[in-house]
Amino acid sequence: xxxxxxxxxxxxxxxxxxLLPLLAFGLSKQVVSYFSFSDIxxxxxxxxxxxxxxxxxxxxxxxxxxxxxxxxxxxxRVIYKTYxxxxxxxxxxGYWEWLHELEAEIVLDESKxxxxxxxxxxxxxxxxxxxxxxxxxxxxxxxxxxxFYTATEMPLTPEGIMPFAQWVVAGKGKVYLGNLSCAMCHxxxxxxxxxxxxxxxxxxxxxxxxxxxxxxxxxxxxxxxxTSFLFASPFAEGDPHGKLLATGKEAILEAYRAxxxxxxGRQGTSILFPPQAPNLIGVKDRKYxxxxxxxxxxxxxxxxxxxxxxQALDFLNFYGDYNPIGLTxxxxxxxxxxxFPGTYDRHSDAQLYALAKYIYSLSPPENPNKPSELSESGxxxxxxxxxxxxxxxxxxxxxxxxxxxxxxxxxxxxxKYDIFGISVGTDPGYTxxxxxxxxxxxxxSLLGLWYRGPFLHDASLANLEDLFDxxxxxxxxxxxxxxxxxxxxxxxxxxxxxxxxxxxxxxxLIAYLLTL
Amino acid sequence: xxxxxxxxxxxxxxxxxxxxxxxxxxNYLSGKIDFRSRLLIxxxxxxxxxxxxxxxxxxxxENPIQFKIKNAGITVDGLISxxxxxVDFDPKxxxxxxxxxxxxxxxxxxxIKLRDKHLHGREYFHIEKFPFISLESKSFxxxxxxxxxxxFELQIRGVKRELEIPFTxxxxxxxxxxxxxxxxxxxxYGLGEKSLVLSDEVRVVVEF
Numbered sequence: 275x276x277x278x279x280x281x282x283x284x285x286x287x288x289x290x291x292x293l294l295p296l297l298a299f300g301l302s303k304q305v306v307s308y309f310s311f312s313d314i315x316x317x318x319x320x321x322x323x324x325x326x327x328x329x330x331x332x333x334x335x336x337x338x339x340x341x342x343x344x345x346x347x348x349x350x351r352v353i354y355k356t357y358x359x360x361x362x363x364x365x366x367x368g369y370w371e372w373l374h375e376l377e378a379e380i381v382l383d384e385s386k387x388x389x390x391x392x393x394x395x396x397x398x399x400x401x402x403x404x405x406x407x408x409x410x411x412x413x414x415x416x417x418x419x420x421x422f423y424t425a426t427e428m429p430l431t432p433e434g435i436m437p438f439a440q441w442v443v444a445g446k447g448k449v450y451l452g453n454l455s456c457a458m459c460h461x462x463x464x465x466x467x468x469x470x471x472x473x474x475x476x477x478x479x480x481x482x483x484x485x486x487x488x489x490x491x492x493x494x495x496x497x498x499x500x501t502s503f504l505f506a507s508p509f510a511e512g513d514p515h516g517k518l519l520a521t522g523k524e525a526i527l528e529a530y531r532a533x534x535x536x537x538x539g540r541q542g543t544s545i546l547f548p549p550q551a552p553n554l555i556g557v558k559d560r561k562y563x564x565x566x567x568x569x570x571x572x573x574x575x576x577x578x579x580x581x582x583x584x585q586a587l588d589f590l591n592f593y594g595d596y597n598p599i600g601l602t603x604x605x606x607x608x609x610x611x612x613x614f615p616g617t618y619d620r621h622s623d624a625q626l627y628a629l630a631k632y633i634y635s636l637s638p639p640e641n642p643n644k645p646s647e648l649s650e651s652g653x654x655x656x657x658x659x660x661x662x663x664x665x666x667x668x669x670x671x672x673x674x675x676x677x678x679x680x681x682x683x684x685x686x687x688x689x690k691y692d693i694f695g696i697s698v699g700t701d702p703g704y705t706x707x708x709x710x711x712x713x714x715x716x717x718x719s720l721l722g723l724w725y726r727g728p729f730l731h732d733a734s735l736a737n738l739e740d741l742f743d744x745x746x747x748x749x750x751x752x753x754x755x756x757x758x759x760x761x762x763x764x765x766x767x768x769x770x771x772x773x774x775x776x777x778x779x780x781x782x783l784i785a786y787l788l789t790l
Numbered sequence: 791x792x793x794x795x796x797x798x799x800x801x802x803x804x805x806x807x808x809x810x811x812x813x814x815x816x817n818y819l820s821g822k823i824d825f826r827s828r829l830l831i832x833x834x835x836x837x838x839x840x841x842x843x844x845x846x847x848x849x850x851x852e853n854p855i856q857f858k859i860k861n862a863g864i865t866v867d868g869l870i871s872x873x874x875x876x877v878d879f880d881p882k883x884x885x886x887x888x889x890x891x892x893x894x895x896x897x898x899x900x901x902i903k904l905r906d907k908h909l910h911g912r913e914y915f916h917i918e919k920f921p922f923i924s925l926e927s928k929s930f931x932x933x934x935x936x937x938x939x940x941x942f943e944l945q946i947r948g949v950k951r952e953l954e955i956p957f958t959x960x961x962x963x964x965x966x967x968x969x970x971x972x973x974x975x976x977x978x979y980g981l982g983e984k985s986l987v988l989s990d991e992v993r994v995v996v997e998f
Binding site: 698770 | 861862863864902904905907908911912913985986987988
């Protein structure tokens with residue numbers, strides 16, 4: 275598709291938004307960094323990008339990322355000070371006016387980063403820094419509308435702060451709602467209202483997006499386009515996303531609303547098979563990133579690549595000849611900037627390094643579930659039932675990839691990756707029918723189960739009890755968390771471990787799992 | 791790490807079903823080759839098979855092969871039930887005696903079905919490629935009354951290793967009962983990989 279044609283197909287609201295970054299920031303700082311810190315790895319090299327990701331389950335459509343040259347020509351992100359977003363009823367008096375009086379303040383100066391602690395601190399700033407002020411998910415008018423909070427059942431802190439988005443002050447009077455900070459999807463408001471950074475987030479993001487599309491009066495065409503940018507994978511068997519688009523506006527909005535807190539239709543995944551938002555606490559020890567293990571994680575550079583790719587350069591990937599936002603290779607490499615959220619600038623290598631150091635430094639809160647007689651007997655059941663083989667202590671994962679039903683492991687993968695050659699039989703949709711799908715599901719770590727949920731890669735089960743409930747295997751089951759928008763009941767298949775235990779043993783097993 | 795939990799033991803040839811499969815393939819091939827080669831092949835097979843038929847008869851023991859391995863501190867008991875042995879053993883003629891066994895790893899049972907299936911896979915027995923386990927005696931020596939030590943060659947997953955197996959014989963009339971126990975290191979045979987929870991050692995008990 276020609277870019278002009280592509281642009282003309284964009285929804286108006288998005289189109290209008292494209293000018294905003296210029297208004298907000300002027301042009302981003304160009305590639306000059308203040309100094310070069312020799313330890314900071316250069317991550318996006320053509321060599322490294324070649325085989326860092328696993329192939330797609332449909333290998334001809336494996337992602338081809340932008341080139342090293344393209345990447346390093348993108349301007350680096352400038353990090354401004356941000357301010358919390360309050361529920362309108364809780365906003366301190368005069369706060370809004372005060373924000374508009376402020377000048378922009380640049381809070382991250384890479385030349386001042388020297389020690390490991392400096393990097394971790396900078397990483398926390400970056401973690402909370404939105405990469406988008408174009409309204410990629412929600413915008414000012416939504417968060418200043420009380421209905422937004424009720425429609426989405428938005429979790430709030432006791433102060434009434436909505437911690438998933440921030441105000442960015444880009445200059446006097448220029449107050450923008452920032453989207454897509456890591457905190458948006460990787461922060462959890464706990465039952466007591468405290469915030470746990472890095473935990474499986476509980477941002478009801480797809481409900482929020484549905485609210486935004488609906489109250490903005492987005493047209494059917496606009497909704498189809500944006501949904502296609504995010505999730506289309508026309509090369510997947512049966513093209514489930516193409517079918518979703520064809521069902522029209524209301525059905526698509528329903529599909530967004532069906533995604534529960536704790537899962538999010540990240541670009542390249544799906545709202546039909548939404549990925550659980552992973553817990554980043556402990557991610558340092560995981561060998562594969564994403565539920566399908568798309569990104570290898572052999573060292574900090576891989577983590578930096580992952581962050582950069584997913585914020586959001588994967589929109590520029592080609593999958594065969596297909597590009598999600600309708601670019602051609604000529605257009606991509608024409609030298610003209612591409613105004614799509616997250617794709618016209620990038621984090622600097624030092625920023626990525628800081629982010630990675632910060633998420634590596636995350637540690638779990640103290641577990642209130644202390645070992646008891648019950649949990650100790652659960653520990654033995656955990657070993658007897660063979661859970662240990664896959665969920666091997668001390669990480670409670672063997673860090674391996676299990677093929678999903680219907681995926682034949684290519685011989686070469688046994689030498690290249692860590693394969694545990696047996697399917698646990700869970701829903702293959704995410705890993706067989708999305709841009710990020712690899713044909714595998716990784717064995718997740720069970721650390722921190724007590725502070726998270728819903729469970730399984732598609733967040734289909736709200737409670738650990740549900741995982742061991744044989745009723746879930748039947749077609750008349752109503753999934754307790756994610757349930758596809760177009761069905762009333764659905765079996766949650768697979769992972770049939772520990773299901774035949776008696777009630778007492780299940781209790782003990784769960785008591786043990788909650789101590790991890 | 792891995793499911794391991796298990797391991798092994800004794801003896802040659804796959805199940806009957808496997809033989810048939812192999813024969814079918816062969817016929818298919820032979821259809822494409824000329825008569826003389828066919829005759830040659832048939833003759834070869836004749837000489838390969840006949841010695842087997844002539845020597846002691848093989849039989850399927852009642853007791854399965856048993857094994858034990860520690861996984862996360864818990865001992866997992868497993869069985870391999872489809873196996874057969876061929877015994878030609880005379881305590882007075884040890885040099886002429888022989889014991890051979892073959893077991894079908896597909897018949898492994900550890901109490902968890904998915905685990906058994908995983909053990910069939912290429913990280914463990916890789917049964918598609920290695921449809922049987924074999925154990926073949928090389929020599930025997932006596933170790934007191936009714937007690938012997940045999941040097942055997944154990945083959946699992948295409949890896950052959952010699953090992954010493956102490957065993958006992960109890961004889962009632964013509965009926966001989968053998969019992970042997972030994973330990974192997976599963977890693978020697980490429981059964982799974984080093985694991986934090988699964989021990990390397992597998993204790994095997996064979997009785998027939």
